[in-house]
Amino acid sequence: YKPAFGQQKGDLILATTTSTQDSGLLDVLIPIFEKKTGYRVKTIAVGSGQSLAMGAKGDADVVLAHAPTLEEKYVADGAFINRRLVMHNDFVVLGPASDPAKIRGLPRERDVFSRLAEGKFPFVSRGDNSGTHILELSLWGKIDFKPSGSWYIQVGQGMGAALNVASERGAYVLADRGTYLALKKRLALEIVYEKSRPLLNIYHVMEANPAKFSKANHVGAAAFGNFMVSPEAQAVIRTFGVDKFGEPLFFPDGGKSEKDLVS
Amino acid sequence: MSAAVIEARDLRVAYGDRTTLALETLTVQRREILAVVGPNGAGKSTLLRILALLEAPAAGVVRFDSEPVRYDSRSLLPMRRRIATVFQSPLLCNTTVFGNISLGLRFRSIPKPEIDKKVSLWADRFGVAHLLGQPAATLSGGEAQRVSLARAFVLDPEVLFLDEPFSALDQPTREGLIAELEGVLRESKVTTVFVTHDRNETLHFGDRVAVVMGGRLAQVDAPERVFSSPVSEEVARFVGVENILRGVVLEQREGIGVVSLDFGQIQVATEAKAGEHVLVCLRPEEIVLARPDASFAHESMRNVLQGRVDQVIPIGAQLRVRMNTGIPLTALITKQSWQELSLAEGQPVQAAFKASAAHVIRRREN
Amino acid sequence: MSAAVIEARDLRVAYGDRTTLALETLTVQRREILAVVGPNGAGKSTLLRILALLEAPAAGVVRFDSEPVRYDSRSLLPMRRRIATVFQSPLLCNTTVFGNISLGLRFRSIPKPEIDKKVSLWADRFGVAHLLGQPAATLSGGEAQRVSLARAFVLDPEVLFLDEPFSALDQPTREGLIAELEGVLRESKVTTVFVTHDRNETLHFGDRVAVVMGGRLAQVDAPERVFSSPVSEEVARFVGVENILRGVVLEQREGIGVVSLDFGQIQVATEAKAGEHVLVCLRPEEIVLARPDASFAHESMRNVLQGRVDQVIPIGAQLRVRMNTGIPLTALITKQSWQELSLAEGQPVQAAFKASAAHVIRRREN
Amino acid sequence: MELIWHGLVQAFRLIIAGDPEVMRITFLSLKVSGLATLLSLVFGIPLGAFIGLARFPGRGFVLSLINTGMALPPVVVGLFVSILLWRSGPLGVLQLLYSPTAIVIAQFILAFPVVTGLTVTAMQQIDPKLRLQLLGLGASRAQLLVQLLKEARLAMLAAVMAGFGAVISEIGASMMVGGNILGYTRVLTTATVLETAKGNFDMAIALSIILLVITFLINWGLTAIQQYGNRR
Amino acid sequence: MELIWHGLVQAFRLIIAGDPEVMRITFLSLKVSGLATLLSLVFGIPLGAFIGLARFPGRGFVLSLINTGMALPPVVVGLFVSILLWRSGPLGVLQLLYSPTAIVIAQFILAFPVVTGLTVTAMQQIDPKLRLQLLGLGASRAQLLVQLLKEARLAMLAAVMAGFGAVISEIGASMMVGGNILGYTRVLTTATVLETAKGNFDMAIALSIILLVITFLINWGLTAIQQYGNRR
């Protein structure tokens, strides 16, 4: 294998979502990977939308994202190859402890969102095309509702900021469990709805298509993809966060397919 | 004598450890014109800043209208508004000439029509009326100085401080202005303190002269007194006494003393007693020259010295004649008289002066 | 006459639509001292900036050492390094006095020990040696001017431009400096162009005088010539001819013309022909005064006028006597002579002058 | 590169079309940053003039503090202001967090040291003798200050532009204390960041260009004032 | 409020302990921003002096451009530099994106107009006659420039401080073109943002405080130089 012109041996650009970086998981995994393979990983933590867009332009070698619908579209366009399931965690609906909308105990997520829509209870939306935002939109979509108005607060920021706004405003918000656990201390928010299949937050790793982007480091990308689903990485994922939060932040799914998670 | 407008006592100003100014008493009388003269760096501008209440002295008291001045801006402002100051270098603001001249009036919230009237009056008087719209930064040196003068005069102040106000003016303007201003100041009864390096201005303009030397008041007196009877050798040299002779009084009778110099004896009017060391000051214009063979008709010419012409230097319409009569002497003489004498450099000459023409300074010690 | 160091031809400088300078030819000869005089705002400083190669004229050619000057910094620098300029206001840099005086030497990369030596020499000469460590911003007006002079002289230039270089100096220093500098300049053969408002400086210092008026060269001549024979009424007034009489020549024989004035006739030396309109210039010092009953011994005193003393103004050691003799006349006379006349304001007086004492300007028209 | 081109086209289209959302965001940017700049002028100029003209012990230290203030990271300011304004914070009762007022406060804190620091420098550049001359003409303290500011107008307008430039372009603080809430606290810069995060690079470029054009127009006006009458 | 206190304690602990990671990040911040400032001085001072001293048509326009440059939002610069440096971009072959060099480039673009603009103002404040006087003393162009800069040293040091302040505190550009890569391109400001995002507010405050203390020390030194010898 001969590297493409100007390619520096050993540099690998990973575009990923902020949640993996902010949770600290990559701070543990990347050094292991680097030590093992000798690649130097440049982690660019941006929103899912931006990381996929970067990858789709060939500016990232490998992408770790959690926006399955969008990912499938890009894969169909031939931007990525080798899309593999790495892990999941889940989304929760958070609200003020008083739960003015009486969400607690509602059976299905459609009921939750219908209630929020009908009562116009303050709801914070990330509004940034992130995985979380896309999921939220699809949930509104399922009840055929287009949220708007002053109760629907579009913050256009990362998860952490959105949680802060929700907490300050006494609003409901859809968040990934990891970020919530990390910030819980400072938030006046509690989980009011959780553990439902559509709220799963599924992370895939995918490599830039070498046929399309000759300058990309596909060997390194493949190595990273393989590493993420390897037993070693999966073991790290399984225990990550237990010491700090008393429960894991992610659930390893290496080797599984999305359908396996449905059941 | 009228009341003092400004009175300073025991002033001391120091920069670093150098004492720039240290003087005991100086009063400025109402309506007088006080000239301040002295060598460069003597402290004249510093003194002016203190008297104009622009700087607080390190020690001492300044009284304005008999009130001791308190250096807080609330009490200073009303006093300062009765004063106008023209600095040594015309510090103009970066606006038009009109903007500069009207500055003080605007500070005093004078209505616009009145400002326009006053500004055009004084701009005209100082010959800058045609420049009113020009940016001050583009003025010539003399024009700038005129503007800075107009800026002060337009305020119609009670007390006016002028620091070398005419130094950049061309000579005809200067002479014209001085004549005109003297009239204006005397008629409007403005108290004026001005610093100058020009002897004519001092003599012509000042009611009194304060000689500042090395930060001290060396002499305060009427102009003629300062020029004719300086109190010390330094003052004498400064006011242009070119002939200063050191000697000892041999005898003195009825106010006429015989003084022994290195090269002979002269008779001068003095109260100094026999044995006293004295300095004899002779202004060059007091020395009369004659051909070596002439005899002096005037009996009052008690002193006649024989000598030789060293050098003749033209000074305007006059000539400065340097000669050697045992000691070097300098005389001032009109070109006309010189031609009538038909003498030249190197030729012998007689120099004579009256006993009363000399001014004698009694020296404490040798 | 030696070669021209600087030659300017058809210069024109305009600011906005005002033409500030417009002159045909001006040459500065090698080793001469050229005095530039003129009223405020005449364009003297502007002219100096052009001659010193600091400003490009809007039109015209300047030659330096016979080479036409090209206004790009590459060709200007070596020429400018042979020139030193002292501006009208001492523009000192915000550093110490030493830093200022050594500035030009450092620009020329002179070695440090040599800089030290030269600076201390010239600082001493200009009396600022004790100030070398002081920040320039704290200097007095005169001290600053001395520093700016030392800063130029220390460069030992071929050509020196001085714009009113002595205006802030005290009189003794000024007189001393002028005498000393004249020696230095003549001995070191430095070509010097200097602007001044002081008649004595002009007369004493200049080999030639250029009179600038309203942006034009009114007259370029030897100093005595400019003072005694001004080419126009303006120049005459500017150089201090206080008596200018308008008249018509009645007849002229062997160089002596009879001029009819409003109040009578006078005889003056002139080549003007009968019928010509002339201006008769009489310097005040050329007028001799006498008691009304005296008769003039000198046969050459062709003109004797009867009048009355209006005003007596002291000017230094002299008096300016204003009188009315049908037209106003001013005479300059020593205090001594005045005392001997024992006249007073309001009393009748005789004024006389020689036919040769008057300078006649022939007027084109009117 | 063609992204930038797309952005230009997009910007042009947005401006021509007068997209109401973009208009509102632009207007809010101007309002918030203009207000913050104005406040910083009101407080910064007198303080800066005082420090520039007076002599007192500890002056150098104060000056260093102010100059450090010029390097305050917007996110740090955002963080501190957030902490103060949190409901649990000391000023929580005011309910200001995530409001335009909060952005004004944070931006004021950013612009204030810039204006103050540059005013200090501007005042120090003036010949101290001119102050005496103005006092000698009868200027009161306030008149003296105004006249000196006029004299230093070049530097003062630079201070205004630097202060405005610092806040109109700032993101960290607006994001943190404003929350980038659509239709309420979203300004041009936070909108740009959002579009970038969304991967809508051309829209981000379009918004940046609008921001730059507006800033340019304002600076053009100020520069014209600054240079006017400075032709000596 | 007790968060700030925690942050102070934490900052103190980190500095005392000499935490190697924090040390590295701090050092990188200083190196990158120092270099960017230096470059902006090298290019900005001559350009600023030229614009300040020369007269040419379109000067006002150029000045407005530069002043607008002072208000360039860091994220916009980050975005444009990213687009240029993307692998798919025109300078992609240089492989500079997500490297400290990329941050230096972006920060240079930010500091350059600040330094240039303030140099222009500084030069314009100098009496134009002084230029002639210096030329009259035989100054070459370079010597003239140096002497005028010395004369305006107060304003020039303010320019240096403003330029450095603009880049050391900036986040948007460092984040976008540097990528906030641990051990490679993570600087104090991006680390602060990350810690804030992680909810580690005390660590974020600690990092901010380190940044402010360092900036303060540098400004203190520069202010001492600036004020030295300005006691007229």
Ligand SMILES: Nc1ncnc2c1ncn2[C@@H]1O[C@H](COP(=O)(O)OP(=O)(O)OP(=O)(O)O)[C@@H](O)[C@H]1O
């Ligand atoms: N930029 C400008 N715009 C308009 N007028 C100007 C400009 N620069 C100079 N002038 C005018 O040009 C004239 C000549 O100025 P210059 O400095 O040469 O006079 P000067 O003869 O040296 O006078 P002074 O004896 O007062 O020094 C002045 O009237 C001045 O106002």
Ligand SMILES: Nc1ncnc2c1ncn2[C@@H]1O[C@H](COP(=O)(O)OP(=O)(O)OP(=O)(O)O)[C@@H](O)[C@H]1O
């Ligand atoms: N801040 C300062 N530090 C040191 N010396 C100073 C300071 N300010 C003034 N001086 C000195 O004080 C002395 C008096 O200055 P001043 O301006 O009063 O002199 P002056 O009599 O007006 O002289 P000139 O005739 O030259 O105008 C000068 O020698 C000057 O150098």
Ligand SMILES: [Mg+2]
């Ligand atoms: Mg003085």
Ligand SMILES: [Mg+2]
């Ligand atoms: Mg002049």
